[in-house]
Amino acid sequence: MSPLxxxxxxxxxxxxxxxxxxxxxxxxxxxxRAQPDTAVEVFMTRVDxxxxxxxxxxxxxxxxxxxxxxxFAVASFAALREFYTYSARTKADHLSLALAFxxxxxxxxxxxxFDLQRAFAVFIPVGVFLLxxxxxxxxxxxxxxxxxxxxxxxxxxxxxxxLSHIPALMWLQRPDQEPGRGMLLIAFLVxxxxxxxxxxxxxxxxxxxxxxxPGLSSKTWGSALAGLAAAAALGLxxxxxxxxxxxxAAAMAAVASLAGQVGHLVLRAIKRDRGLRDWSHLIPGxxxxxxxxxxxxxxxxxxxxxxxxxxxxx
Amino acid sequence: MMRRMTSVPAPEPARxxxxxxxxxxxxxxxxxxxxxAITAVHADWRGVGPSPRQRVYFANHVSxxxxxxxxxxxxxxxxxKTRPVAAADxxxxxxxxxxxxxxxxxAVLIDRRAGERTDDxxxxxxxxxxxxxxxxxxxxxxxxxxxxxxxxxxSGLYNIASARPEVELVPTWIANLNSVMPKGEIIPLPLMxxxxxxxxxxxxxGEDRRDFLTRAAAALAALxxxxxx
Numbered sequence: 001m002s003p004l005x006x007x008x009x010x011x012x013x014x015x016x017x018x019x020x021x022x023x024x025x026x027x028x029x030x031x032x033r034a035q036p037d038t039a040v041e042v043f044m045t046r047v048d049x050x051x052x053x054x055x056x057x058x059x060x061x062x063x064x065x066x067x068x069x070x071x072f073a074v075a076s077f078a079a080l081r082e083f084y085t086y087s088a089r090t091k092a093d094h095l096s097l098a099l100a101f102x103x104x105x106x107x108x109x110x111x112x113x114f115d116l117q118r119a120f121a122v123f124i125p126v127g128v129f130l131l132x133x134x135x136x137x138x139x140x141x142x143x144x145x146x147x148x149x150x151x152x153x154x155x156x157x158x159x160x161x162x163l164s165h166i167p168a169l170m171w172l173q174r175p176d177q178e179p180g181r182g183m184l185l186i187a188f189l190v191x192x193x194x195x196x197x198x199x200x201x202x203x204x205x206x207x208x209x210x211x212x213x214p215g216l217s218s219k220t221w222g223s224a225l226a227g228l229a230a231a232a233a234l235g236l237x238x239x240x241x242x243x244x245x246x247x248x249a250a251a252m253a254a255v256a257s258l259a260g261q262v263g264h265l266v267l268r269a270i271k272r273d274r275g276l277r278d279w280s281h282l283i284p285g286x287x288x289x290x291x292x293x294x295x296x297x298x299x300x301x302x303x304x305x306x307x308x309x310x311x312x313x314x
Numbered sequence: 315m316m317r318r319m320t321s322v323p324a325p326e327p328a329r330x331x332x333x334x335x336x337x338x339x340x341x342x343x344x345x346x347x348x349x350x351a352i353t354a355v356h357a358d359w360r361g362v363g364p365s366p367r368q369r370v371y372f373a374n375h376v377s378x379x380x381x382x383x384x385x386x387x388x389x390x391x392x393x394x395k396t397r398p399v400a401a402a403d404x405x406x407x408x409x410x411x412x413x414x415x416x417x418x419x420x421a422v423l424i425d426r427r428a429g430e431r432t433d434d435x436x437x438x439x440x441x442x443x444x445x446x447x448x449x450x451x452x453x454x455x456x457x458x459x460x461x462x463x464x465x466x467x468x469s470g471l472y473n474i475a476s477a478r479p480e481v482e483l484v485p486t487w488i489a490n491l492n493s494v495m496p497k498g499e500i501i502p503l504p505l506m507x508x509x510x511x512x513x514x515x516x517x518x519x520g521e522d523r524r525d526f527l528t529r530a531a532a533a534l535a536a537l538x539x540x541x542x543x
Contacts, residue, residue, distance in 0.1 A: 077504070078354075081354065081504050081505060081506060082506065084503075084505055085490065085505045085506040089493070091496045091499075094496060094499050094501075094503065095501075097503050098501045098503055101503065101504055102501070275540065280354060280356075280506055281356060282354055
């Protein structure tokens, strides 16, 4: 067994054990109550969704880089659909949006697949940014023009550009490493950011801490710090799957969790503006793809560029 | 007076050869899958549950995708018993449409050219109800291209309510489909749609046609999700 396969197997085993423990805890809670309890059922639905994501992701890692790209391209498509369903648009944007879904999104993920790092970094933020509004202009309608093109671009930035940094982590590896180890970085990022979010969510209840944005979210400064600490702790534990040392891994995990928690609040503000509680109900117990991925989407570019910076200077 | 005849006879599924029935079933599943993959269409059973009562789902009409959309969100056991009421001139235009309309959706086809038609569309509708089918109808009678949420309803819904009072009339709002494929566009956008089923509307004692239709239209329009400025 190659060291990479060994590490994937070890990581999968560890995550499976944690999920198994959560499932058992949930079943015990279920058994103890005479009637079905909403909180327990929501928790169990979430655990089931985690199982599904874990299995899909593990299979994709075993299948290779194309499967990882495909997995995130599908997630990106679903996230973009959720965003554009509620974005400002008129009939004049029909072609722009069709291009976004059917051309720009696949091209971005192909650029990731072929590891064309320079093209991948400028295609949407520069090329599409400058040219796509022109497609809307051609239809002649200037009604709320700036809102429409801005929201179209914002959707692409979040749901395609930033999201595509998650699979792009695959290519981040030092020449002295075994090829393919970058995949473990994706697992690392997703695990530490998720853990940070969950820790922030479950520690924040009823402690009288000061809320960060009263009226928008129950997140407090205390719970945010607890989230960072939990992410850092998990990062420390998982350092063996990263190219960083133990403390480097903990620091990277904390930074990723910080970006993630910021992203969660930003997307929550957008949802609030649109009168939404969740973006969709496609993932049972979690809401939509954007609800599930919001923090990872924000964390991925920060994590990607910091990792590169680290190696260039280190 | 109701005449017991269909305006355009739809082929009876049972009398078709097995391979045609199989083709219709496969095509039906393909339509359901396609609708779910593109629009992630979601059923919101707000006023009634998906129970096997005989019903007439009456819905807003903005796009040719409306009927397949309702059809797709119905659970399989209800879908098999539900037939759309549709325009014969549209669904008999080509062999492919005739296959889709007649064999996949098993539509009750009616002639909407009031002046030229030879038989009564209500007869076909009531016959389908008497055979036990649930129906999907679009009481506006045509696609709504204007800014108003609904066009004035035609009388069909009232006629059904007075002739078959035991059938539940369920207002059914199809949300967002117009953005998926506005008139004149050829590429559908993958935006999320939902189909919202409201509380059934029943004809009140002594209620006249116009009052009933206004009330039914209001019940349907009330399901419309809030539109952001």
